[in-house]
Amino acid sequence: MDILTHLVDxxxxxxxxxxxxxxxxxxxMGVLAGALPGLSATMGIAVLIxxxxxxxxxxxxxLVAGIYNGAMYGGSIPAILLRIPGTPAGIATVFDGYPxxxxxxxxxxxxxxxxxxxxxxxxxxxxxxxxxxxxxxxxLKFGPxxxxxxxxxxxxxxxxxLGGSLSKGLISTCAGLLMGLVGIDQITGAERYTFGSVHLVxxxxxxxxxxxxxAIPPALELAEKxxxxxxxxxxxxxxxxxxxxxxxxxxVWLRSSVIGVIVGIMxxxxxxxxxxxxxxxxxxxxxxxxxxGKGDPKGVAAAExxxxxxxxxxxxxxxxxxxxxxxxxxxxMGVLLVHGLRPGxxxxxxxxxxxxxxxxxxxxxxxxxxxxGALGSRLFINALRLPxxxxxxxxxxxxxxxxxxVGNSIVEVWIMxxxxxxxxxxxxxxxxxxxxxxxxxxxxxxxxxxxxxxxISGNDPTIFFTGVVNWIFILLIALMLALPLIRRxxxxxxxxxxxxxxx
Amino acid sequence: MSTRDDISLTSSxxxxxxxxxxxxxxxxxxxxxxxxTGYRGAAAFMPIAVSGLGCMAxxxxxxxxxxxxxxxxxxxxxxxxxxxxxxxxxxAALMVAFVAAIPHLGFFTGILVFLTAAPVxxxxxxxxxxxxxxxxxxxxxxxxxxxxxxxxxxxxxxxxG
Numbered sequence: 001m002d003i004l005t006h007l008v009d010x011x012x013x014x015x016x017x018x019x020x021x022x023x024x025x026x027x028x029m030g031v032l033a034g035a036l037p038g039l040s041a042t043m044g045i046a047v048l049i050x051x052x053x054x055x056x057x058x059x060x061x062x063l064v065a066g067i068y069n070g071a072m073y074g075g076s077i078p079a080i081l082l083r084i085p086g087t088p089a090g091i092a093t094v095f096d097g098y099p100x101x102x103x104x105x106x107x108x109x110x111x112x113x114x115x116x117x118x119x120x121x122x123x124x125x126x127x128x129x130x131x132x133x134x135x136x137x138x139x140l141k142f143g144p145x146x147x148x149x150x151x152x153x154x155x156x157x158x159x160x161x162l163g164g165s166l167s168k169g170l171i172s173t174c175a176g177l178l179m180g181l182v183g184i185d186q187i188t189g190a191e192r193y194t195f196g197s198v199h200l201v202x203x204x205x206x207x208x209x210x211x212x213x214x215a216i217p218p219a220l221e222l223a224e225k226x227x228x229x230x231x232x233x234x235x236x237x238x239x240x241x242x243x244x245x246x247x248x249x250x251x252v253w254l255r256s257s258v259i260g261v262i263v264g265i266m267x268x269x270x271x272x273x274x275x276x277x278x279x280x281x282x283x284x285x286x287x288x289x290x291x292x293g294k295g296d297p298k299g300v301a302a303a304e305x306x307x308x309x310x311x312x313x314x315x316x317x318x319x320x321x322x323x324x325x326x327x328x329x330x331x332x333m334g335v336l337l338v339h340g341l342r343p344g345x346x347x348x349x350x351x352x353x354x355x356x357x358x359x360x361x362x363x364x365x366x367x368x369x370x371x372x373g374a375l376g377s378r379l380f381i382n383a384l385r386l387p388x389x390x391x392x393x394x395x396x397x398x399x400x401x402x403x404x405x406v407g408n409s410i411v412e413v414w415i416m417x418x419x420x421x422x423x424x425x426x427x428x429x430x431x432x433x434x435x436x437x438x439x440x441x442x443x444x445x446x447x448x449x450x451x452x453x454x455x456i457s458g459n460d461p462t463i464f465f466t467g468v469v470n471w472i473f474i475l476l477i478a479l480m481l482a483l484p485l486i487r488r489x490x491x492x493x494x495x496x497x498x499x500x501x502x503x
Numbered sequence: 504m505s506t507r508d509d510i511s512l513t514s515s516x517x518x519x520x521x522x523x524x525x526x527x528x529x530x531x532x533x534x535x536x537x538x539x540t541g542y543r544g545a546a547a548f549m550p551i552a553v554s555g556l557g558c559m560a561x562x563x564x565x566x567x568x569x570x571x572x573x574x575x576x577x578x579x580x581x582x583x584x585x586x587x588x589x590x591x592x593x594x595a596a597l598m599v600a601f602v603a604a605i606p607h608l609g610f611f612t613g614i615l616v617f618l619t620a621a622p623v624x625x626x627x628x629x630x631x632x633x634x635x636x637x638x639x640x641x642x643x644x645x646x647x648x649x650x651x652x653x654x655x656x657x658x659x660x661x662x663x664g
Contacts, residue, residue: 167564178550190543387622410602
């Protein structure tokens with residue numbers, strides 16, 4: 001009954017003119033950010049964080065929900081028209097979307113993508129609303145030792161699931177942990193890594209770090225690549241929708257939504273993985289007459305529905321446990337923190353109206369995408385003409401003024417810029433930035449829970465090895481550590497087998 | 504195939520550059536671990552443990568690169584585009600100049616100059632597009648932050664305040 005009451009309160013809170021306006025504006029901005037190659041939902045939200053500082057929490061979160069859902073759909077526009085995924089999650093949309101454009105059926109492809117995205121996002125929001133409250137209630141029973149292991153698990157998950165080199169993932173995690181240590185230690189009162197600077201006594205602001213890490217590198221990348229789009233490439237074709245029935249996509253949508261939600265809940269896996277798995281699954285179940293990879297609307301539906309079904313599901317561990325499973329979830333956690341909301345089980349107890357309101361906003365913006373996408377399609381397609389050489393310095397300007405207004409300090413703008421340059425360097429060296437962001441958020445949590453556990457147990461470390469939940473986390477951590485080794489062994493075996501076949 | 508506008512690098516050079524980066528990162532972590540030893544009691548535990556782990560991870564990366572080095576090709580197979588690098592360097596330098604100029608010019612005059620100069624110096628033509636975008640964004644941000652939100656901003660050369 002509590003949940004129902006909170007849902008009703010949440011509905012009442014978001015259906016106010018300001019929040020509705022924020023959701024509409026967020027969805028438009030999100031589709032634009034997703035449509036522009038090189039920009040993403042993470043970047044869009046990172047640029048927005050400082051601007052939301054003075055807003056009511058639900059207005060800010062309505063904007064965030066719109067941007068997140070909208071960007072996932074927006075990424076499909078250049079994927080379909082130009083064979084360039086606007087966001088990484090749009091990769092599988094290219095497989096059937098671009099061939100449809102070559103056949104003069106771009107308008108149908110865009111419409112299929114829009115409806116599939118809305119369906120996937122809506123199912124994902126429903127799962128968020130249904131799964132989060134019981135999970136949060138369970139997590140409320142956790143003690144400090146369980147939260148310590150949970151924080152360690154969250155950090156390791158993203159480090160090992162992201163793939164690539166474990167050592168690079170660890171470098172990123174350690175860098176984030178050290179950034180989280182800067183300032184006054186909450187328990188002993190000692191100053192750490194401040195080097196005598198008053199600007200560092202209160203530590204790095206999460207807004208400054210997130211904006212620097214996720215907004216500056218894409219701007220530099222835009223300037224580096226300076227991708228110019230030819231106007232004649234933005235042709236949606238003359239062929240009408242050839243009487244295509246959206247209802248025929250329902251089985252694909254249901255299957256892809258399930259895949260997207262499962263992948264979304266798993267830490268480290270993103271919308272791109274969900275889309276590729278879903279497209280492969282759809283192709284595996286192909287019937288006679290289906291032509292996956294050659295311009296089949298079902299291929300576009302499978303990819304777009306799955307990458308959108310990943311969105312709200314990614315927020316389940318972030319909101320309920322305070323453990324973000326992806327970079328975008330970490331950035332959204334940053335928005336919550338900026339507004340004084342501490343992600344974790346207490347969020348559902350202490351600020352239920354805002355939390356439920358945000359979850360409902362994820363569902364409402366999913367539905368809003370349909371009219372906005374249909375009415376604004378020309379605008380979103382024409383946005384691709386925006387010169388990247390104006391866009392790149394424009395992003396720098398927006399982030400600089402946004403960060404300045406949060407603390408009224410030019411030092412914070414300098415810190416954001418330095419963090420941005422470091423982030424760009426990390427991308428070039430293929431050091432993932434997501435573990436660093438997660439570590440900045442989870443590091444202080446791990447340290448305070450470690451010390452709290454030791455205080456409770458009278459410095460007895462066996463507290464960390466008592467109880468079933470602790471052991472489940474320990475086993476999961478061991479599995480996460482073993483994962484890269486297993487993956488490397490598999491890859492080596494595949495290479496050896498290929499060599500055998502060659503000889 | 505590389506052109507006159509490209510810089511060709513051998514794989515071995517790329518590996519050497521990465522190795523230098525890995526060792527540099529290891530040195531930074533080692534320095535931070537040493538700083539951490541100066542903290543008293545429980546406050547020192549995390550700094551030393553985390554910096555130490557980071558240093559070990561960077562050294563592991565370096566060791567992997569050292570193993571890769573003899574196998575790396577000496578043929579030129581990595582190309583960097585000179586215009587891309589030029590655009591990147593221009594934007595990075597102008598970003599620094601923009602932030603340094605804010606306390607002297609103010610935000611909005613700074614935006615006007617930066618957003619006009621950066622695209623043009625990076626090669627955007629016609630230049631009026633950049634000037635128009637700069638003027639539009641500067642006025643829009645002035646309306647949001649000064650007129651609407653009344654945010655305290657540094658004194659501005661053109662927009663006043």
